[in-house]
Amino acid sequence: MTVIEVSELTVRYGAAVAVDGVSLTVEPGELVALIGPNGAGKSTVVNTLSGLVAPASGSVAVRGRLAHVPEGRQVFGELTVEDNLRLGGWRYKERDTAPIFAVLPKLVELRHRRAGLLSGGEQQMVAVGRALMSRPDVLVVDELSLGLAPLVVADLVAHLKELNTTGGLAVLLIEQNARLALDLCSRAYVLEAGRIVAEGPSAELAASDRVSGAYLGGVVADG
Ligand code: ATP
Numbered sequence: 001m002t003v004i005e006v007s008e009l010t011v012r013y014g015a016a017v018a019v020d021g022v023s024l025t026v027e028p029g030e031l032v033a034l035i036g037p038n039g040a041g042k043s044t045v046v047n048t049l050s051g052l053v054a055p056a057s058g059s060v061a062v063r064g065r066l067a068h069v070p071e072g073r074q075v076f077g078e079l080t081v082e083d084n085l086r087l088g089g090w091r092y093k094e095r096d097t098a099p100i101f102a103v104l105p106k107l108v109e110l111r112h113r114r115a116g117l118l119s120g121g122e123q124q125m126v127a128v129g130r131a132l133m134s135r136p137d138v139l140v141v142d143e144l145s146l147g148l149a150p151l152v153v154a155d156l157v158a159h160l161k162e163l164n165t166t167g168g169l170a171v172l173l174i175e176q177n178a179r180l181a182l183d184l185c186s187r188a189y190v191l192e193a194g195r196i197v198a199e200g201p202s203a204e205l206a207a208s209d210r211v212s213g214a215y216l217g218g219v220v221a222d223g
C-alpha cells in the first residue's frame with residue numbers, strides 16, 4: 001500500500017499560494033526525491049505530511065508511521081545524544097537506543113556528549129537517529145546535505161541506503177542538491193514555484209534538458 005499519497009495539494013499562506021496542485025506518492029521501501037530551488041514549496045509539502053501546515057485544498061494521506069528529520073536538524077542542544085534519541089521514542093515504553101547505535105555506530109562514542117556541542121554532521125546523524133527511534137515506515141528528510149561537507153553527506157547517504165536495503169525503510173528526500181538526490185533516489189519530482197514541473201525515474205530526469213541544465217550544471221549524469 002502506498003505510504004505517502006499527496007493528491008492535488010494546494011497550500012496558501014494568507015493570499016500567497018505556496019503549493020499549487022501537487023500530487024506525489026511514495027511506495028513502501030521506495031527512495032523518492034523532491035528537488036527544487038529555494039522557496040519552491042518543498043518544506044511546505046513535507047510540513048503538511050506531519051500536520052504542521054493545513055492544506056487549502058487537496059489531500060494528504062500517510063499510511064504507516066512517518067518520521068520527519070526537520071530542516072536545520074533541531075536537536076535539543078542542552079541534552080545528551082542519548083537523551084535526544086530517547087525523546088524520539090517517546091511513544092514507546094521501551095526506549096532501547098541499541099538498534100540506533102547498531103545502524104549509526106558513530107553515535108556510540110558521542111552518546112554522553114551534549115548535542116548542541118557536536119559538529120553539523122554529527123547533529124544531523126543525531127536527528128536521523130532520533131527520527132528512527134519512532135520505528136518509522138517512511139523517513140522524510142528535509143535538506144540532508146545543508147551546510148555539511150561532501151564526505152559527511154556521503155556517510156549519511158550510505159546509512160540511509162543501508163536502512164533502505166536492510167530494513168525496507170522508505171525515504172522521501174527533500175533536497176536542493178539535485179545531484180545527491182538523484183544519485184540516492186530511484187525516482188524524483190521537481191518542484192518549481194509550487195508546481196511539479198517534471199517527475200520520473202532519476203536517471204531519465206538527470207538526462208533531461210530541463211533538469212540537467214537547471215540543476216546539474218548542464219552536465220548529463222553518467223550511469
Ligand atoms: P527552501 O529550499 O528555501 O527551504 P522550500 O522549497 O522549502 O524552500 P518553502 O519553505 O515551502 O520552500 O516556501 C514556499 C513559499 O512559501 C516561499 O515563497 C516562502 O516564502 C513561503 N512561506 C513559507 N513559509 C511561510 C509562512 N509561514 N508564512 C508565509 N509564507 C511562507
